[in-house]
Amino acid sequence: MADTQLAIERKGEILYGTFTQEKGVHSFSLGLLDQLDGFLARIEDEPAVRAAIITARGRIFSLGTDMTQIETGLGDFRQFRHYLDRFNAVMDRLERAPVPTIAAVNGLTRAGGIEVVLACDVAVIVRGARIGDIHTAQFAIPAGGSTQRLPRRIGVPRAKDLIWSGRFLAADQAVDWGLCHALAEDDALIETAEALAATYIDKPRQCLFECKTLINRSVTMSPADGIELEKQQFLHYVQNYPYVRDAFGAFRDAKRAPVVAS
Template sequence: MTTVLVERHPGWLSITLNRPERLNSLNDEMHAALRAALTEAREDSSCRAVLLTGSGRGFCAGQDLSERLRAPDAAAPDLGHTVETFYNPLIRQLRSLPKPIVCAVNGVAAGAGVNIALACDIVIAGKGARFVLSFAKLGLIPDSGGTYHLPRLVGEARARGLALLGEPLSAETAADWGLIWKTVEDENLHEEAFSLAKHLSEQPTFGLGQIKSALNASSHNTLDQQLDLERDLMRRAGQTDDYAEGVAAFIEKRKPHFSGLG
């Protein structure tokens, strides 16, 4: 069975993790397929937004631990190699994609599954979803950017509690804490996610990519550096046809028709 399903829609791409019998836990094959789908989204000029979700009753349970079982006399696995080879490139690819990524969390997101969701741009979850930073219960640390994104999203105190205790966090609490954008009724999740991806695919894509670049840089820039970056990105955005179209549509009181091009 294909571990990642890719479906084309007018202007956007849906990517579905597809190992429902394993709660969409990640193995090497799924990593390769997911990264290939994201590369396709980057290189396809007709794709202006991405929706990432999971099939079945969960979004992603993180690493498939059945692939980490070892005989008593075998050498310990090099998990640093796994992180460097698979997870770090995936998170970098998600964060640097110059197109908005919507993540729809259905059911459980655990371990790296949480942090993959947090690397996306807008996360919505069904009210029955749960987020579980389960690393501590295995003697591990949150990888896939977890120690980076968590304190920035929810503050250090809550990040420490989530990481050290590994207790499930409800979707509604996740939204209240600012971990995700919002929750919706479970039965409406995919309809809401599709609508959001479609909306983003009709917006000024180049400008949205510039917003992503600016927000990504803000975590390490000084205020002066960020002001200079805003100036430079604004200069480039102001030269696009989409900016001209947005102004014209505003003045003419009509819906804009953006090309998405830079």
């Protein structure tokens, strides 16, 4: 059986990564992680890309690590450590991507699948989808970031409940809890994700990246330290990106739109 592949396509200012599988279900192998890493490298290397959408074909987003990989890892812990290091390195790179990243959740999502969603900045989900961590239902614990990113997304008590219970959330509850940002009709998932992206990509890429970096760091800093960092980054940003002056002038004059720079 062929492994899950990542189909990569760019349309205008958005780069799309789509999990595909000829037969079976979408799951993670080392090969798929390499492809996702290549997808992230394109985001970093192509300044014209202003947003990225990760989705999947069919009715499954991702069911996590490939079963063959798990069976091999349980027999060789050094190999399992290598896989987990690789998975987490790619998730960290996804979390730090220099553009807004949107998970477009098209169906059933669990384990490594929810960890991809958590590494993305925001997520939209179709009404018929279900999403959960489910590791404890298999008497296991997460190893791809759920215990760290899920509390920051939905709060500590809800994260404990979802991980301890091993249950799935329906799409509307995932939105209500803040795990996903928006609910989409089954035939309008990508359009909903693109509409969300459109509200971001009319700003300079660096502007969004600076904000993202500060927000991501806020969870590990005191408010006072975070505000000091914010002031420092603001002064550096204004000094080094001249289009900020133009934007202030356009806002003051109210006669023209500011120039959007890369």
